[in-house]
Amino acid sequence: MGRAPCCEKMGLKKGPWTPEEDQILISFIQQNGHGNWRALPKQAGLLRCGKSCRLRWTNYLRPDIKRGNFTKEEEDTIIQLHEMLGNRWSAIAAKLPGRTDNEIKNVWHTHLKKKLKDYKPPQNPKRHSKNHDSKGPTTSESSNNSHLTFIYTQKHIIDSSVPAPNSPQISSSTEMSTVTLVDDHQMVIKQEEMESSEYFPEIDESFWTDKLSTDNNWSNTHDHVMVTADQELQVQLPFSSLKEENVDMLTTKMEDDMDFWYNVFIKTDDLPELPEF
DNA sequence: AACGTTGCCAACCGCCATGCT
DNA sequence: TAGCATGGCGGTTGGCAACGT
Numbered sequence: 319m320g321r322a323p324c325c326e327k328m329g330l331k332k333g334p335w336t337p338e339e340d341q342i343l344i345s346f347i348q349q350n351g352h353g354n355w356r357a358l359p360k361q362a363g364l365l366r367c368g369k370s371c372r373l374r375w376t377n378y379l380r381p382d383i384k385r386g387n388f389t390k391e392e393e394d395t396i397i398q399l400h401e402m403l404g405n406r407w408s409a410i411a412a413k414l415p416g417r418t419d420n421e422i423k424n425v426w427h428t429h430l431k432k433k434l435k436d437y438k439p440p441q442n443p444k445r446h447s448k449n450h451d452s453k454g455p456t457t458s459e460s461s462n463n464s465h466l467t468f469i470y471t472q473k474h475i476i477d478s479s480v481p482a483p484n485s486p487q488i489s490s491s492t493e494m495s496t497v498t499l500v501d502d503h504q505m506v507i508k509q510e511e512m513e514s515s516e517y518f519p520e521i522d523e524s525f526w527t528d529k530l531s532t533d534n535n536w537s538n539t540h541d542h543v544m545v546t547a548d549q550e551l552q553v554q555l556p557f558s559s560l561k562e563e564n565v566d567m568l569t570t571k572m573e574d575d576m577d578f579w580y581n582v583f584i585k586t587d588d589l590p591e592l593p594e595f
Numbered sequence: 596a597a598c599g600t601t602g603c604c605a606a607c608c609g610c611c612a613t614g615c616t
Numbered sequence: 617t618a619g620c621a622t623g624g625c626g627g628t629t630g631g632c633a634a635c636g637t
Binding site for chain 3: 599607609
Binding site: 332333334335369370373374377378420421424425427428429 | 602605606607
């Protein structure tokens with residue numbers, strides 16, 4: 319349809335905003351709000367297009383914008399959410415009050431992508447060949463699927479007295495499980511309060527081959543897992559359903575202090591029917 | 596000191612979804 | 617229901633500063 323970019327109109331300024339322009343925009347929005355971005359610059363006396371005004375406001379001038387470096391917690395959150403949501407920056411930003419999608423996108427591309435490379439396990443160790451090519455965000459694929467996609471998080475809480483996670487000496491762990499609704503198509507599942515005496519495994523390709531093979535002991539170890547959503551819904555998922563063909567992709571190994579967990583995208587085609595949320 | 600390279604980040608671009616007429 | 621206007625989103629770009637040679 320070729321609608322011309324609004325800024326192509328003659329006489330409209332582009333490029334960095336001046337403090338004076340910022341002040342005009344802030345004052346106008348404080349007094350009048352921003353009901354119509356297209357009309358706003360004319361009303362405010364700015365030689366900018368509405369789109370530029372909106373971006374400047376939402377990304378920089380909004381009073382609730384949190385400026386400054388990202389904390390480690392925020393970075394971890396972004397990494398986790400990115401594993402779940404892919405490049406859905408606005409959805410990620412919604413989980414980080416005061417941060418904008420643009421800012422998060424920049425941080426991801428400049429810092430976190432590199433950081434993640436350092437500790438990410440071998441990319442896509444169990445990415446099954448069927449219906450998937452080898453690139454593209456896992457979640458956008460997932461959310462485009464007609465079936466629900468679950469993200470299963472296996473979390474091991476390690477006793478501080480035991481050696482490092484890669485060591486086979488770890489003698490006990492507790493697995494946790496909860497479900498939170500991420501969006502219409504995704505949930506995060508964590509195991510909850512399930513005793514496990516298995517060693518904390520070294521995660522690599524062979525781990526998933528072993529664990530997810532048809533006769534794996536992992537999925538059969540815990541027959542049912544209680545999961546909750548928003549503290550209201552409780553369902554039981556039979557772990558025995560988690561067979562290799564259900565697992566879309568192992569994503570990131572996450573760690574902080576004593577905790578380690580792994581995200582796994584799980585197709586639910588063969589899982590039991592779940593109640594409506 | 597001058598020049599080239601790299602990294603960062605604000606801003607822009609184009610597409611899509613939604614709402615209105 | 618179609619067409620248009622607008623807002624929102626993700627990808628990309630361009631300018632600037634820091635750093636290296």
